[in-house]
Amino acid sequence: INALRVEPDLGTPARGGLPATTAVRTADGWRISGRKIYSTGSHGLSWFSVWARSDDADPLVGAWLVPKNSPGVSIIDTWDHLGMRATCSHEVVLDNVLVPLDHAVSVSPWSAPQPELDGEGFLWMSVLLSSVYDAVAQAARDWLVNWLEQRKPSNLGAALSSLPRFQETVGHIDTLLFANRSLLEAAAQGHTPAANAAQLKYLVTGNAIRAVELAIEASGNPGLSRHSPLQRHYRDVLCSRVHTPQNDAVLQGVGKAVFAQRAQQ
Structure with a gap:
């Protein structure tokens, strides 16, 4: 269904x-x-x-x-x-x-007061939806790590994974994914308030997009080849931006709540 x-x-x-x-x-x-x-x-x-x-x-x-x-x-x-x-x-x-x-x-x-959003249901929707895009980013990370280990330019004589620049990039990606894992696990274990559901989606999907972007930047043309799964991961992860709630609505809602809370104090 x-x-x-x-x-x-x-x-x-x-x-x-x-x-x-x-x-x-x-x-x-x-x-x-x-x-x-x-x-x-x-x-x-x-x-x-x-x-x-x-x-x-x-x-x-x-x-x-x-x-x-x-x-x-x-x-x-x-x-x-x-x-x-x-x-x-x-x-x-x-x-x-x-x-x-x-x-x-x-x-x-339609004329009746609309029922309040099911906060817990919305939180789980955010967790499940965001997990899809986090998994896409994990797949992009795995592809990049494997490619960096196998790619050995003739003028280098060693794998790209031996270079500090690429180690830093992978470290950046893994840190973004660590943040996602922490957010998703906390929500799944009941530690995240339902009021933060939209922010969860915003943060996890934003981190996922950035992680795949970093993989694209590091791999260059090989990553954008139609023969590479990385280009598919990039196309897929960008779809997170059009899923409800969209970023502008998330941030506006958070800001509105801040001022509403201050007005009640």
């Missing part, structure tokens, strides 16, 4: 707005119609959690559970991104798809 939220016209719901995807209540159940893009895992999923709105004057907004094999569900293979190509994040089209009435979950009227 995965959540299908992003739409062609609205974009990411993290920036606000109502979904265009509609759920119409009938005697038989809900009839759902709409289009969702960036539907990660599309072909491999069994269930879709579809963010939609009812057709009421004051619409219900939330998630409807849709089995992937339901009549009216189709997947258009539109995912053609630079990075994370294997995520199969294609477009999902729902054409009058029928689901039972009890498949409307966590829905509430």
